[in-house]
Amino acid sequence: MTEAGTGPELLRAHAEDAYAAELSALAATDDRPRPPRWQLSPWAVTSYLLGAELPDGTVISAKYVGDRRLIEIAVASLATDRALLLLGVPGTAKTWVSEHLAAAISGDSTLLVQGTAGTPEESLRYGWNYARLLAEGPSRDAMVPSPVMRAMQTGALARVEELTRIPADVQDALISILSEKTLPIPELDDEVQALQGFNVIATANSRDKGVNDLSSALKRRFNTVVLPLPDTLESEVQIVRQRVVSIGHSLQLPAELDDAAQIERVVTIFRELRDGHTLDRRTTVKSPTATLSTAEAISVMTNGVALAAHFGDGRIRAVDVAAGLIGAVIKDPVQDRIVWQEYLDTVVKDRDDWADLYRACRELS
Numbered sequence: 472m473t474e475a476g477t478g479p480e481l482l483r484a485h486a487e488d489a490y491a492a493e494l495s496a497l498a499a500t501d502d503r504p505r506p507p508r509w510q511l512s513p514w515a516v517t518s519y520l521l522g523a524e525l526p527d528g529t530v531i532s533a534k535y536v537g538d539r540r541l542i543e544i545a546v547a548s549l550a551t552d553r554a555l556l557l558l559g560v561p562g563t564a565k566t567w568v569s570e571h572l573a574a575a576i577s578g579d580s581t582l583l584v585q586g587t588a589g590t591p592e593e594s595l596r597y598g599w600n601y602a603r604l605l606a607e608g609p610s611r612d613a614m615v616p617s618p619v620m621r622a623m624q625t626g627a628l629a630r631v632e633e634l635t636r637i638p639a640d641v642q643d644a645l646i647s648i649l650s651e652k653t654l655p656i657p658e659l660d661d662e663v664q665a666l667q668g669f670n671v672i673a674t675a676n677s678r679d680k681g682v683n684d685l686s687s688a689l690k691r692r693f694n695t696v697v698l699p700l701p702d703t704l705e706s707e708v709q710i711v712r713q714r715v716v717s718i719g720h721s722l723q724l725p726a727e728l729d730d731a732a733q734i735e736r737v738v739t740i741f742r743e744l745r746d747g748h749t750l751d752r753r754t755t756v757k758s759p760t761a762t763l764s765t766a767e768a769i770s771v772m773t774n775g776v777a778l779a780a781h782f783g784d785g786r787i788r789a790v791d792v793a794a795g796l797i798g799a800v801i802k803d804p805v806q807d808r809i810v811w812q813e814y815l816d817t818v819v820k821d822r823d824d825w826a827d828l829y830r831a832c833r834e835l836s
Contacts, residue, residue, distance in 0.1 A: 483721060485581060486574035493519065494575060496529040506550045508626040508668025509576050513546045516575040520568065534571045535564060536710045541696055542568075548694040549576060549628065554649050554671040556634070556693035562764020563698040565674040569630050572672060577627035582618040586633035595619050595631070595644045596654060609658040619645075619671070620654055626668030634673040635683050642689055645671070649692035678762065701765060704750065707738045710765055715772045724780045733775065733787050736828060737768050737796060740819075744800065744810075749818060756814050759800050759807040771795035793831035812836065
C-alpha cells in the first residue's frame with residue numbers, strides 16, 4: 472500500500488499529495504470520457520477508490536473496502552447536477568471517501584467546511600475583510616470567499632462535513648447554491664455562478680438524527696448514499712490493517728504488524744458488542760453506549776503499535792491493545808463498565824487462545 476505522506480515534516484498529507492503517483496498513473500492510462508473539469512473519468516475515479524492493476528503493472532491501492540456499487544452510485548451522482556450526501560454511523564469512512572473523491576475528481580480535497588454547532592453562514596457563503604470593508608466599502612476585493620464559493624468559481628468539488636451538526640438556518644444557505652448553482656451577493660447587487668464541474672459532497676452521521684435535521688427542500692438537492700459497516704469480519708480486519716500500517720508509516724513508528732491476530736481479536740470484540748451476540752450466535756451479550764466502529768478499532772490498534780514501539784520490543788501483544796480496548800468500550804463509567812466485565816467473564820474468559828488478553832484486561836480493569 473502506498474505510504475500516506477510525502478515527507479517527514481507532514482503529520483498527514485492531503486490525499487492528492489499522498490497518492491499523487493497513483494493519480495498520475497491513472498490519468499496517463501485513462502482514455503474514457505471525463506465530465507467537464509474532472510481530472511479522471513468516473514471509471515478511473517472508482518478504480519482509484521477501490522483499487523486496480525493498470526495495464527502497465529501499476530497497482531492502485533484500495534482506499535475503500537466495500538460494495539463497489541455504492542462507490543459507482545456516488546461517483547455517478549457527482550457527474551450529474553445533484554449533490555452527494557454520504558450517510559452512515561460513525562466510523563464508516565464517510566470523510567475518508569469524501570476526501571478521496573475530491574482528490575480524484577478535482578485534484579483538490581481542501582475546499583472543506585467542517586460542520587459544528589457554531590458554523591456560521593459565512594462558512595458556506597462568504598465573509599468580509601473588515602479592514603478593507605471599512606476603508607473601501609463593499610467590493611469583490613473586500614470579500615473573503617468560502618470554500619464553497621471558491622469551488623463554484625473554479626468548477627471543483629466542495630466538501631461539507633457533519634452537515635446535520637450545522638444549524639438549520641445555516642444549512643439552508645446551500646439551497647440556492649445547489650438548486651440554482653448561483654450564489655447571490657446582495658451587497659454588491661451581483662452573484663457568483665458556478666462553473667461546470669462544481670458540486671458538493673456532504674457527510675452526515677445517522678446517529679445525529681434529530682440534532683439538526685435537513686429540511687425537505689435541502690434533502691431533495693442531494694442523492695444519498697448510505698455507507699454501511701463492513702459486512703464481514705475479514706473485510707473489517709483488512710481495513711483496520713491497511714489503515715494502521717499507513718498511519719504507522721506516517722508517524723514513523725518502528726513497530727510492525729507481524730500478523731493479523733491482534734487485529735482480529737479487536738474487530739471480533741467490537742462486532743460482537745455491536746451486534747449483541749457472539750459471532751457463532753450462541754451467546755447473547757449486552758451492547759455498550761459506545762459506537763464501536765471500524766475507526767475506533769483503527770485507533771485501538773494504532774495506540775497498540777505506539778505502545779509496542781516505545782515501551783516494548785516492537786511486537787504487538789495483548790497487553791498493548793488492552794488499554795485501548797477498555798478506553799474504547801467504556802464511555803459511561805457505570806453502565807459500560809458492567810457490560811465490559813460481563814463480556815470478559817462470559818465470552819473472553821472461555822476462549823482458550825484469548826487467555827493473555829483476558830489477563831491483560833482484568834489487570835487493567
